[in-house]
Amino acid sequence: MISTLNETHLHRTLKALYASREEGSVTEARAGQSIADILTPKGDVIEIQTSSLSHLREKTERLLREGRKVTVVYPLVTEKRILTRTHGKADRTRRSPRKQNIYGMFRELTGLRSVLLQNNFTLEVLEVTVTEERTATDIPVQSANGRRRFKKNWIKTGKRLDSILRTHVFSSPGDYLRTLPESFLRGPDTEMTLAQIVQELGEERADLNSPLMPNDVRIMLWLYERLGLVRRSGKTGNAILYSPSATESRPLPKDFL
Numbered sequence: 001m002i003s004t005l006n007e008t009h010l011h012r013t014l015k016a017l018y019a020s021r022e023e024g025s026v027t028e029a030r031a032g033q034s035i036a037d038i039l040t041p042k043g044d045v046i047e048i049q050t051s052s053l054s055h056l057r058e059k060t061e062r063l064l065r066e067g068r069k070v071t072v073v074y075p076l077v078t079e080k081r082i083l084t085r086t087h088g089k090a091d092r093t094r095r096s097p098r099k100q101n102i103y104g105m106f107r108e109l110t111g112l113r114s115v116l117l118q119n120n121f122t123l124e125v126l127e128v129t130v131t132e133e134r135t136a137t138d139i140p141v142q143s144a145n146g147r148r149r150f151k152k153n154w155i156k157t158g159k160r161l162d163s164i165l166r167t168h169v170f171s172s173p174g175d176y177l178r179t180l181p182e183s184f185l186r187g188p189d190t191e192m193t194l195a196q197i198v199q200e201l202g203e204e205r206a207d208l209n210s211p212l213m214p215n216d217v218r219i220m221l222w223l224y225e226r227l228g229l230v231r232r233s234g235k236t237g238n239a240i241l242y243s244p245s246a247t248e249s250r251p252l253p254k255d256f257l
Helices: 009-019 053-065 102-112 173-177 194-204 214-227
Strands: 026-031 034-039 045-048 070-086 089-095 121-141 152-170 230-236 239-244
Touching: 009 026, 009 034, 009 045, 009 070, 009 121, 009 152, 034 053, 045 053, 053 070, 053 102, 070 102, 070 152, 102 121, 102 214, 152 173, 173 214, 194 214, 194 239, 214 230
Parallel strands: 045 070, 070 121
Antiparallel strands: 026 034, 034 045, 070 089, 121 152, 230 239
């Protein structure tokens, strides 16, 4: 019960949803040395992570060493509505101008890179819309976690799930490679700069609900390089050239385009 005291509606709703998918699953159950958000009848673990993914690294590594299948569910907020309450009454509602797309997840994934391609590990990224609940204050205050640079006249009191727009499942190299342009994946001899990859993605990914940020793609390439999915193959001027990796130790997946 202690670990559920500070749960948001978002976390609680997703936990109930995933626990209901397999009969006999239990929540807040002991799995070896850990407490799992969801423990299935087979002893597999599902973790709902609404904050930094790096916080799960040690726990996930430990569960995998125990021979368990581990699924991490990460809700990526692509759209947010802000509801502000004053003296208990909802008096202001607005849409946040900030939007994310699937490429906004890669900064978080760097903290889990040691487990991303391990056997028995699956990452499910949910594109969600949420309502962030705030309570107005009479004077500027610091946030509960103390991270504010400047005090504000409100505090965050909750986050509610409105809808799940799309689910992305990552459990193999091919799943991750699909975030790269199809034109990049034509073969191991393909070479592209960061700018070219961003341009190709912008043309191919009409499904993105927000502009593609070059820095998000840069972080993705940084991560994929360390996972052995892409390699630096040279330079053109000052720009680094990237190519898909294809080695005897890590062959391209069967569904490699």
